[in-house]
Amino acid sequence: MEIKRRNFQGVVNILSFNRHFYVVGFIALALIIGSKFLFNWHPVLFWVIISAFMYGLIMPLFVSAYVYDFSGFYNFDWLKKMKIEDAKGKFNLNINAGFDETSYIIKSILPQSNLQVYDFYNAKQHTEPAIIRARKVSLVYPNTQQINSNSIPLKDSSVDTIFLISAIHEIRRYDEKVQFLKECRRVCKPNGNVIMVEHLRDFPNFLAFTIGFTHFFSKETWKKAFEEAEFTSIKEKKFTPFMSIFNCN
Template sequence: MKITKLVILFNYQKILLGIIVSIVLFGLSFFINSSLIVLLFRILGVLIILNIIASLVASYILYDNSDLYELNNLKGVVDWNKTENVVLVHASFDPLSKSLEEKYPNLNLTVCDIFGNRHEQEKGIETSKKIFPPNPKEIKIKPHQLPFDNRSQDVILAITALHEILDHDQRVLFFKEAKRVLRDDSLIIVSEQFRDFTNFVFFNIGAFHFLSKKQWKKAISEAGLEIAENKKITPFANMLIVKK
């Protein structure tokens, strides 16, 4: 429940607003004579509450009860015991690097925080860093300038991070840089929620926070890379295996 609690913390204002609006709609319905409007107000109030509950349940399934941060989906794709240099990219929220280092002490892991991402301004970011302290070796990066030598890295991991690169051209530049620093036959692992029907149902307008599958394919292909595989982690998130 750790990450779901953080989701609530980051979105408590929206959740509170939804509850207040729902209560107001129910309250107003008792002072309206039109049975149709009463019904509409009450249905709308119920839908708002149901949407809040659904989004929290979906968040729990995605963040606390799935393979998102376990990376078991990569069995047969990445042999961590034979992998040397790994880059982990996040957006001011890193629940993964510690467990990776504990499981695979042989990894030369570089943890990178995307400089200037939206989460840096979130009120709850300090709390999240208490729950998941930043890696002491963490460095700040700009998407268009990765501080690594050509063909020096084996895997780049970006778990729910790259959608924080808001500009399409900057995303393309990131993938071009990733291509530059990766060795031949190396991988970029991108795990993200898509702006799709399922996420609209459960997260409503929150789905606009994410990119569509088409947008990801466009950015990756423009960088001269290809999606070798698209794995479904949960109904709400996909893992893209990207190759040179």
């Protein structure tokens, strides 16, 4: 199945999945503007607050357009450069948190390898409104299976590559993250890899998403979690200043 992304699909997704944030933001902005007729705002303070609100609402859309619509991220050239072996005996996993935009793309790049897709979304644990909305429009790859984040239903040392693309930051608890990564380590072959793509809780993403950057986790947190899960090699490469690609084994 060929996946053709629409123009500005990344921005449209951000607006659609996070519309509660934008509704609240614009209501707050309207109230601040309206309050100018009731209170004697200092002009500098008024425009500083207005500018801060506008920045917080608009900048994430500019950055999302850059990362998801114009950077070539969904062309997956970054994955092709990794030169992952594609053969009939290879077995790969793509694990998501209820929103899958990547499985068909991965399959098109590695057509001979077997690809199994797992979804660890749990309505009781993963309560973000954005995930709930995203699930309603997500493509479902054939034979996608629902799993618990603490148990991957495969034998030890059976997987060549596990893809975690903008997914496991939805596991909010650190201990749950470590347990999930331990399961990834268990099912990976000794020379197998976990390829994880994530925004980080760092300065570029603070500039991009302001307080929204707290939805992500720092490089140090991920490194510690992978080390506790007994990964011995953790390599990070930047894809734009706002996204990191981790290759771990």
